[in-house]
Every structure is written in C-alpha cells, then in structure tokens.
Amino acid sequence: MSAVADSSLDASNSAVKVAQGSPSPGAKTVPGANLDPIFKAALYGCGSLVLILLCSIVVLLFYGGWPALAHFGPSFYWSTAWNPVTEKFGAGVMIYGTLFTGILALIIALPMSFGIAFFLTEIAPQSVRRPIGIAIQLLAAVPSIIFGMWGSLIVAPILAQTIYPPIISVLSHVPVLGYLFKGPTNGAGMLTAGIILALMIIPFITAMFVEILESVPAMLKESAYGVGATTYEVFRNVSVPYGRTALVGAVMLGFGRALGETMAVTFVIGNANRISASLFSSGATIASTIANEFPDAPAGSLRSQSLLELGFVLFVISFIVLAISRMLVRTNAK
Numbered sequence: 001m002s003a004v005a006d007s008s009l010d011a012s013n014s015a016v017k018v019a020q021g022s023p024s025p026g027a028k029t030v031p032g033a034n035l036d037p038i039f040k041a042a043l044y045g046c047g048s049l050v051l052i053l054l055c056s057i058v059v060l061l062f063y064g065g066w067p068a069l070a071h072f073g074p075s076f077y078w079s080t081a082w083n084p085v086t087e088k089f090g091a092g093v094m095i096y097g098t099l100f101t102g103i104l105a106l107i108i109a110l111p112m113s114f115g116i117a118f119f120l121t122e123i124a125p126q127s128v129r130r131p132i133g134i135a136i137q138l139l140a141a142v143p144s145i146i147f148g149m150w151g152s153l154i155v156a157p158i159l160a161q162t163i164y165p166p167i168i169s170v171l172s173h174v175p176v177l178g179y180l181f182k183g184p185t186n187g188a189g190m191l192t193a194g195i196i197l198a199l200m201i202i203p204f205i206t207a208m209f210v211e212i213l214e215s216v217p218a219m220l221k222e223s224a225y226g227v228g229a230t231t232y233e234v235f236r237n238v239s240v241p242y243g244r245t246a247l248v249g250a251v252m253l254g255f256g257r258a259l260g261e262t263m264a265v266t267f268v269i270g271n272a273n274r275i276s277a278s279l280f281s282s283g284a285t286i287a288s289t290i291a292n293e294f295p296d297a298p299a300g301s302l303r304s305q306s307l308l309e310l311g312f313v314l315f316v317i318s319f320i321v322l323a324i325s326r327m328l329v330r331t332n333a334k
Helices: 002-019 033-077 092-123 126-141 144-171 177-181 190-214 218-226 231-242 244-260 263-268 286-296 302-333
Strands: none
Touching: 033 302, 092 126, 092 190, 092 231, 092 244, 092 286, 092 302, 126 190, 144 177, 144 190, 144 263, 190 244, 190 263, 218 231, 231 244, 244 302, 263 286, 286 302
16 A cells, blocks of 8 residues: 555656656657757847847947037038038938939839739739749849949930930929929939939839739639729739738838949949939939948048948938838738
C-alpha cells in the first residue's frame, strides 16, 4: 500500500515538473533544443539592428546639422540664400524643388502606372503579359545614374527642341496658368526632372499595382461579370476598392523614392538656386545639392553642417510622407 502511495506521489511530482516546463524523466531530448535561445537572441539582434541603424542616422544628421540651425535659426528652412563664399545658407529652394519635382513625378506616373497595370491584369493576353512584365522588372533594376545620363543626353534636347516650344507658345498666354509655362528653356529644368523621376518610379508602382490587382479573388470579378458589368466597371468597382489600401501604400512608396532620388535629378534639373513658378525653370533638390556640394565642403565647416541639416530635412519630409501614407491606409481600411 505504501509502495502504491509513493508511486502516486512520484507521478504527481513529475506532472508538476512537466507543467512548470521541466522535461519529464522519460522524455527524449530533441536535437538542437539547446540552440533555441541562441536562435531567438539572433532574431532579436536582427530586429534591433534596424532600430540602431535608424537612430544612428538620425543622430548623425541632427547633431551634425545642429550648428547650422543654431547659427541661422528657423529661417534656415525658408531662406533662399545659398552662397558658399559669404557662408549664407538656406534650404528654401531645395525643399521647394524636392516637393515640386516629386509631386510632378507622381502626377505623371500615377495614371500611366494604373493604365499599364489595368492592361496587364485585365486586357493583355498571356503571350504579351509576360514580356511586358519582364520589361517592367528590368526597368526597375536600371541604376538611377543611367536614367540621368539618358535624360541629359537624349530626353532633354528632344524636349527643348520639339516639345516645349509649342507648349510655351500656346499656353504661356493663358491667364494664371501661363505662369507655369513662361520663359525659355534649354531642356534642363523642373518639368524635365519630374518626367525622368516619373519614368523611374513607374516600374515600381506598376509592379506593385499588378501584384495587388492579381490578388483580387476571381470569384468577386466573375460575380460582377455575371451581373453584366463591363471590364472597366469590374476594375473600378471591384478590383480597385478591394486593393485600395495596398494601392495607397504603393503610391506613397513611389512618391518617397521620387523625393530621395539623387543622380538622375542632378543631371536634368539645372542645379540653379532659385524658385520660379515656371515648369521649365532650373532648380535644385535637397539630394542634388548634397551630391553636388558635399565633396567640396570641408569637414566641420558651416557649409558641411548646412548640408547635414539638409539631409535631416529630407529625412523629416520622408517621415511625414510615410506618416501620411499610414494615415491614408488606416482610413481606407475602415
């Protein structure tokens, strides 16, 4: 009787140990089980690395550019002065050029990306869809400096000689709207930069649009076709509403890429420190100014500190774009 009681007590103790996470006496040890804590620690390290990199970039830009902001004050953000000789620097022209060219690129790229994605997902036969899809992927892989060289040597002269003159002659006399189309052009300017940026972000936005639209359940589209909807109606009333949250994210991602583009814009924007309402005027962006002037800026100089502050401004603008995209995605998801 005592032996039975002892046996029951041992069984109870074993059950308690198992419940507390201790292996039972008869359990076999799984090979590699001891590596699980190491694996989890490595995953935590990978996740923490992203935060460490982000914080290090923010700290570098903030503290590196703080002396310039302290010297010029808040007027640094809207001042249009940029003179390395007199050491007077302001970010107004660059902020304007960055936002202006990015918005232009988005206005041009968005309808084209929608059109290409609609064609590939709803109209194009399989024999045509695959080659165009591969071409889009190849365009997305082209380095930005190649787009800049192509834009400077091919696109800008063609626009200056054949496209821009008739546009100027027709639209420059229109009240109010004419201010956007006044002035001579040599091909390099804000509109040319916007066109090149649009051509660069079209492959990214289109590829994401295609993936999103192809994820729409076939049953939903077939049901719409079954009640007599046309192809356009299915696209507008079924495909786009179903994937609108992801579509907004794709658009904002393309806009963010346009804001931070450097070499392509540097080749075609004209790199002039002025603000003009004309689409054909030369200008500058934050990225192009940093690329042009950072190699000539002595370390620790006011010029170098101003360029670092410009980098911090670009980071803040990108963060704001990301925040707006998150807000739009949440709004559309409700």
